Amino acid sequence: MNAILSKASIFLSECYKELGYSPMELESRLQEVSREMKETGTYTHTTEELRHGAKMAWRNSNRCIGRLFWESMHVLDEREATTEDQVAEALYYHLKYATNAGKIIPTITVFKPVYNKKVPVRIWNHQLIRYAGYENEKGIIGDPASIAFTKKCQELGWQGKETPFDILPLVIQCDHKEPKWFDIPKECIVEVAITHPTINSFSDLKLKWYGVPFIADMRLEVGGIDYVAAPFNGWYMGTEIGARNFADESRYHMLPKVAELLGLDCRKEAYLWRDEALVELNRAVLYSFKDAGVSIVDHHTAAKQFKHFEEKEHEAGRSVTGTWSWLIPPVSPATTHIFHKDYEDKVLTPNYFYQDLPYD
């Protein structure tokens, strides 16, 4: 218990200082928290503490290149939601609010935290919106990264259409019971068809992707409290879709098909046909999102924004921690300043952490 108390006082001291409270106000809050700890073995964040804690956690996310905007995140406090239906409704609201018809608003919804090892809410999805993956004797349909979770959804009674872009259901578990699944209303989902600015035959690839990434499986830790259901969204950096989701051999494996469409000579690696296909695919992703009015950032602009974040943090007297190998983009990494410096990969809290899958 006093482990939580020390984490709480460290968090509250930093949080209250950043919010401009006086030492007196901090002191009285610390006494209130220690009283609640004695009575209940835990303590409850005020909405303001939760709001600032979630933003600090983003600011401390070492692998995130998008941290410049950490203070602007919208925090939806859904700690009162206790049933699967209430959680599903809160998620529908988050999906619509954050999508904002394409002008994406970075948002997090925070559900009731763990207490005495009891887990009130757990979301089984990796991302709230993601495509299904099916594997049969003839091969794979859809996103290979989703094969295991898709099987889980089918065991729970969900049935997909077995197209390459079936949107998976929300899977919500309350109080360690059997999880419930919910189809996402179509008004909560924006998708972008991938076309190319100059190569018209690009649409023959019939590629599309969902507009907004909502990470649903990470644990938000604030002052010793574990929020294991706290889905958050931002906007995509183009390379995530163009250089990984569409390009990886273990994902949609599109480079050979793009190269063929471009009429590239693929007989020798030294012709750099992979690289040429990659650039055209990433150019198409950025062009299509822009044309559809859905927020996205290219990796050069994102790196410049990260540079600005570093400068702002320095002015605030905080040192920037980071994971270099995740911060450099997968396309043309050495063209960014990030590649040419190193970052201390120290894990601060509040932060977002991986957690064990809630299913086997």
Ligand code: HEM
């Ligand atoms: C606003 C636009 C944002 C952009 C463009 C952005 C960009 C990125 C990118 C490109 C990655 C690497 C992902 C990968 O390679 O799989 C990443 C990682 C991460 N981002 Fe951001 N991000 C944004 C907002 C956010 C927000 C709002 C949060 C949380 C509040 C966040 C927390 C994280 C975390 C925790 C990781 C590491 C994930 C992991 O370890 O798998 N980011 N971000």
Ligand SMILES: N=C(Nc1cccc(CNC[C@@H]2CCCN2)c1)c1cccs1
């Ligand atoms: N742009 C985004 N990308 C992002 C951020 C965090 C985590 C992820 C997913 N990372 C895991 C994947 C799967 C293996 C390697 N990458 C994507 C955002 C997602 C949610 C808020 S911003």
